[in-house]
Amino acid sequence: MEDFPPGFRFYPTEEELVSFYLHNKLEGAREDLNRVMERIIPVVDIYDSKPWELPQFSGDLCHGDPEQWFFFIPRQESEARGGRPRRLTQTGYWKATGSPNYVYSSNNRIIGLKRTMVFYNGRAPNGTKTEWKMNEYKAIEGEVSSSTSATPTLRQEFSLCRVYKKSKCLRAFDRRPPAVIVSEPAAQQVPQSDEATPSRLNPSLTERISSPDSSSSGDQGQLSQPGESTGNMAVDNETFWDFEQLNWFQGLD
Numbered sequence: 001m002e003d004f005p006p007g008f009r010f011y012p013t014e015e016e017l018v019s020f021y022l023h024n025k026l027e028g029a030r031e032d033l034n035r036v037m038e039r040i041i042p043v044v045d046i047y048d049s050k051p052w053e054l055p056q057f058s059g060d061l062c063h064g065d066p067e068q069w070f071f072f073i074p075r076q077e078s079e080a081r082g083g084r085p086r087r088l089t090q091t092g093y094w095k096a097t098g099s100p101n102y103v104y105s106s107n108n109r110i111i112g113l114k115r116t117m118v119f120y121n122g123r124a125p126n127g128t129k130t131e132w133k134m135n136e137y138k139a140i141e142g143e144v145s146s147s148t149s150a151t152p153t154l155r156q157e158f159s160l161c162r163v164y165k166k167s168k169c170l171r172a173f174d175r176r177p178p179a180v181i182v183s184e185p186a187a188q189q190v191p192q193s194d195e196a197t198p199s200r201l202n203p204s205l206t207e208r209i210s211s212p213d214s215s216s217s218g219d220q221g222q223l224s225q226p227g228e229s230t231g232n233m234a235v236d237n238e239t240f241w242d243f244e245q246l247n248w249f250q251g252l253d
Helices: 014-027 031-040 051-057 203-210 243-250
Strands: 068-074 092-104 109-121 128-145 158-165
Touching: 014 031, 014 068, 014 092, 014 109, 014 128, 014 158, 051 068, 051 128, 051 158, 092 128
Parallel strands: none
Antiparallel strands: 068 158, 092 109, 109 128, 128 158
């Protein structure tokens, strides 16, 4: 494939990874589709390489992508004999973190199993955690409803993995130098007037408006605790008056 312009990304959803790419790889019914998929997601034994060496083996659509790379992983001989997979590399090991999660289709069917792993330098249990992570996906045999309690059977011939490096930024397109601080614009101050102060308004109206039981959001006096968010912009406890309110209150004197 020719070089793609800057900004192009291969960014499939988890459902697409399992239901299309992994499913068709396991079935292997269409040779033409398999040839195309191997150029997008190649078959690589990722445990033969260090994580930072894997981007060079990625498919055409991921070449040059600094964030994530996809690979098909063939079943190991130890797995074929009923054993556990070996996730050791020359310099470290991949360690599973958390519990496996199901992957769901758009119609709430269980289509796969997802396991997240972190790469450690050294040997267990004294390895050093790195920023390299991996999501491993395995497909489900047949269809399983999300309401069933039966344990689904996994297809073991191939798994699909997404290797990525944990970023300290929210997204690559929103990067800023560490020293840059984005501040909120200063709030516009309302001009003060000697004739329009709460002390000269009708006392009953002043008490009713400034009372905690009065709320424009209909909360009827429910106050948020410190640290809670009410969904509205935070304001100071001082009462603010706009010009329309001030003119209306002055007519009541």
